[in-house]
Each structure stands twice: as C-alpha cells, then as structure tokens.
Amino acid sequence: MSSFSGAAPASGSLSLSQFRTFALASLGGALEFYDFVIFAFLAKLIAAHFFPASQAEWLRQAEAFGLFGAGYLARPLGGLVMAHFGDVSGRKKVFTFSVLLMAVPTLLMGLLPGYEMLGVGAPLILLALRIMQGAAIGGEAPGGWVFVSEHVPPGRAGLATGLLTGGLTGGILLGSVVILALHAALPPDVVAAWGWRVPFILGGVFGLGAMVLRRWLDETPVFREMHVRAETASSLPAKILLRDHRRAVLCSMMTTWTLTAAIVVLVLMMPPLMQTLHHVSPSETMLASLAATLCLTLSVVVIGGLTDHLPLRLLGVLCGLALAVGAFGLYGLSPLFPHTLVWWAALSGVCCGFVALVPAGMLRAFPAMVRFSGLSLSYNVSYAIFGGLTPAIISALTPQTPLAPAIYVTATALIGGIALWFSPARD
Incomplete structure (x- = not known):
C-alpha cells in the first residue's frame, strides 16, 4: 500500500x-x-x-x-x-x-x-x-x-x-x-x-x-x-481499534461525513430540493438525478485510479475544492439558467470524486490485522450518524437560504480534506 x-x-x-x-x-x-x-x-x-x-x-x-x-x-x-x-x-x-x-x-x-x-x-x-x-x-x-x-x-x-x-x-x-x-x-x-x-x-x-x-x-x-x-486478531478487533487506532478511526469518520454529504445532498436529496426551492418539474429532476449518479459512478473510478499515482493529500485538496464548486454550481447557478439542471447535476456528479478518496485513506490508515473492522466501524458509525442527521440539517437550514445545501457540502469538504491530511498512513 x-x-x-x-x-x-x-x-x-x-x-x-x-x-x-x-x-x-x-x-x-x-x-x-x-x-x-x-x-x-x-x-x-x-x-x-x-x-x-x-x-x-x-x-x-x-x-x-x-x-x-x-x-x-x-x-x-x-x-x-x-x-x-x-x-x-x-x-x-x-x-x-x-x-x-x-x-x-x-x-x-x-x-x-x-x-x-x-x-x-x-x-x-x-x-x-x-x-x-x-x-x-x-x-x-x-x-x-x-x-x-x-x-x-x-x-x-x-x-x-x-x-x-x-x-x-x-x-x-x-x-x-x-x-x-x-x-x-x-x-x-x-x-x-x-x-x-x-x-x-x-x-x-x-x-x-x-x-x-x-x-x-x-x-x-x-x-x-x-x-x-x-x-x-487474537482478541476483539474493535477493542484493538479503540485502544491503538483512535486517530485513524476519527479521521476515517470525518472523511465518511464528507462522503455522506456528497451523495445525500448532491444526488439523493437534489430532486425534492429542486422541486421545492425552485419549482423544477419532477421529470427534469429525475433525469438530473440519473445524470449525477452516472457521472459520480465514472468519477470515482477515475479518482480511485489517480490515488495510485498522486499523493492523497494533494488529491484531497483538489477534490475538496471541486466538491465545493459542484455544490455551488448545482444549488447556486443552475436556478439562474432554466432547463440546464441536468448539466449542472452532471457536473456535480463529476465533482463528487472525493468519494473515492475515502476508502483509499481508510485502507492506508489501518493495519491488515484489524483493517476490515477499522473500515466498518468508522464508515458505518459515521454513516449512521451523519446520513441520518444530514437531511434534518438541510431541511432546517434551507428556509434561511437556498444555498444552505451548498454551504453544508463545502463545510464537510473542508472537514474531510483536513481529516485526510492528518490521517495516519501505513505501507
């Protein structure tokens, strides 16, 4: 590795x-x-x-x-x-x-x-x-x-x-x-x-x-x-993780938070948010969701491959910035240009390449003996917490500003980028 x-x-x-x-x-x-x-x-x-x-x-x-x-x-x-x-x-x-x-x-x-x-x-x-x-x-x-x-x-x-x-x-x-x-x-x-x-x-x-x-x-x-x-592992892997690998668990949970924000806010919640905030038709939002998911699927393959050739810290900075750009393009600029939502959604899907950095960082953070448990604990606990809280947070903030989804994604991109920077790495 x-x-x-x-x-x-x-x-x-x-x-x-x-x-x-x-x-x-x-x-x-x-x-x-x-x-x-x-x-x-x-x-x-x-x-x-x-x-x-x-x-x-x-x-x-x-x-x-x-x-x-x-x-x-x-x-x-x-x-x-x-x-x-x-x-x-x-x-x-x-x-x-x-x-x-x-x-x-x-x-x-x-x-x-x-x-x-x-x-x-x-x-x-x-x-x-x-x-x-x-x-x-x-x-x-x-x-x-x-x-x-x-x-x-x-x-x-x-x-x-x-x-x-x-x-x-x-x-x-x-x-x-x-x-x-x-x-x-x-x-x-x-x-x-x-x-x-x-x-x-x-x-x-x-x-x-x-x-x-x-x-x-x-x-x-x-x-x-x-x-x-x-x-x-001769004892409970979870016990070893909490005793010897707390930093790796914390950093992995923070990067998973970014992953949940990217997928939940830019893909899964996008259709109802666009219908409610900007009165876009259901058919157009469904097509936009398909475009975003397709581009996300292609993007994670490309970014995943790049982690074999470029430093993860550098990719964390670049993909974090791209994630913020995609979020503000989708929720800030697409309403200004009617009937272009599909293209902005596709761009946001491309910008979700940060998702591929999350498993790459977690795999490098844990030794083989507890690797499966380390990824599972960090990923699932974080997803259960933030995957559940994100829709409620977005629903509470959007009445204040229609840019709330973009601001939230940008904040999590910053958190995830910092977590990747300080995450431990093993050969």
Whole structure:
C-alpha cells in the first residue's frame, strides 16, 4: 500500500483472475445497493400496502420512511459483527454472506402479504427484513474495499477500490433505471396493485445468483499470509481499534461525513430540493438525478485510479475544492439558467470524486490485522450518524437560504480534506 503523503508508483499488471474478482465484487455490491435503495423509491406504494388504510396518507408514508431509516440504524451493528469475523475467520466468507443477507429479505419483501392479510404483523415483519438489509449493507462496502484491495499488486489498490465504489454507486443508478422502466411498462394502477413487487423479486433473485458466483472467489492473499503467520486478531478487533487506532478511526469518520454529504445532498436529496426551492418539474429532476449518479459512478473510478499515482493529500485538496464548486454550481447557478439542471447535476456528479478518496485513506490508515473492522466501524458509525442527521440539517437550514445545501457540502469538504491530511498512513 502506498504511503499517505506520497503515492507509490503503480506496479504489476492486473491478471484475468483479478479482473474477474473486481467484476464479481462490483456486481454483488451494485445489487446490494440496488436492493437497499428501491425501498426509498417505492416508499409511497409500500406505505399503502403495509399500514392501515384508515391512517392519513402522510402518516403512512412517514412510517414507511421510518422503516427505511431503520436500515441505516442497523448498519453499524451488522457491519461490526461481520467485520469481526472477516478479520478473524476470513474476508471471503463474510463477503459472500453479506449478499445472501441482502438478497433473501429483498425477495421476501416482494412476496410478503400486506396489512389486509397479516394485520400488524405485516409492518413488523417488514421492519425485521429491513433491519437484515441494513446489517448486510453495513458489511458490503467495507468488506468489498478490503477484499479487492488485498487481491491486487502494490500500487493498484486505488484503482481496485475505485472500480468497486463505481459498482456500489452503479447500484443506485440501476435502481433508478428499473423504477423508470417499471412505470413505463405498466399502467399506474397495476404498479400500485402488484407491479411494485417486481423490482424486489428481481433484486432478490439476482442477489442469490451473485452469492453463488461469489463462492468462486478466492480468499485474499493478505489474509492467507496472516493466517499462516498466525497474525490474525487474537482478541476483539474493535477493542484493538479503540485502544491503538483512535486517530485513524476519527479521521476515517470525518472523511465518511464528507462522503455522506456528497451523495445525500448532491444526488439523493437534489430532486425534492429542486422541486421545492425552485419549482423544477419532477421529470427534469429525475433525469438530473440519473445524470449525477452516472457521472459520480465514472468519477470515482477515475479518482480511485489517480490515488495510485498522486499523493492523497494533494488529491484531497483538489477534490475538496471541486466538491465545493459542484455544490455551488448545482444549488447556486443552475436556478439562474432554466432547463440546464441536468448539466449542472452532471457536473456535480463529476465533482463528487472525493468519494473515492475515502476508502483509499481508510485502507492506508489501518493495519491488515484489524483493517476490515477499522473500515466498518468508522464508515458505518459515521454513516449512521451523519446520513441520518444530514437531511434534518438541510431541511432546517434551507428556509434561511437556498444555498444552505451548498454551504453544508463545502463545510464537510473542508472537514474531510483536513481529516485526510492528518490521517495516519501505513505501507
């Protein structure tokens, strides 16, 4: 692994087996994130099926989004448990199990009877399935970053994690495309009656297929070497982290805060904010969201590859500035030029390349013995806190100024850049 202050030159070509590893890891990650986000896209229809019809529509929708939020709350615990076994028993087993833990609940969501048949049991079962999904997603991103980075030659970890991150964000893009195709293929009343179940069933089936394919992956060379040398964690990895690696955990949590701000504010919250603040049509905001997500997916691959060649500190400064530019362009300049939102959204997606620096910095901050647990603890706890608080903060600040989203993203970019600068680095 290259040092923090300067990037090691890339060495060693990637084999066909390593590209296969990236493909299978990225495919599984994309399907997991697809399974996780389609719940949000279909929340209104889910609310109509799983909560009493006697309740007000706004209350049912609020309850459905509450179930969506429960998935975020389950991420830290699920991620820590899976990371513990990943550091002690092996990366491959946990990496394969996380897809299974996501695919089964997703498939069951598509088949689960509604409130009319199960009564109060319907939302309770849905809550349990959502918690299982949250636990799965808590292990997927950290596990994937560790898995692919330990499968590549020195100086290629940035490209590997960039490709995987592109797969994860591609899952959000896939979810958007499937929902658009669903509404284009079926009449609204059919979608409301049973069509909404199709994306869940598709995600569950393909997720099970991805789990089977992941069984063909090999354990990482780094873990095999640690196992031979008996260097795997002999006590709780979380205990080692909090005793010996507090600085790495803190810096990693701060960079993850920047990651959540970039994705939540510039991609996920952008459609409702633009509709509310500037009265942009829903169709235009949905197209803009697709453009932003596509450009984000491409950007993280490119920036991830650059971390193998350029100092991470330098990239932190440049990408932090770019993130601020993208945020102010999207929320400050796009309203001044009607019908250009798609282009500004695409630019903001490109400027979200900072997201690729987060796993690169975390992988360099933790030793192999507790690497999985270090990434999982930092990433999931930070995402649970700031992923949950960011929408509330933005909602509270936007009445004061329509530039609040851009100001918030810029502030987190500064925090993330400082955290990257002071994050420890290991060879």
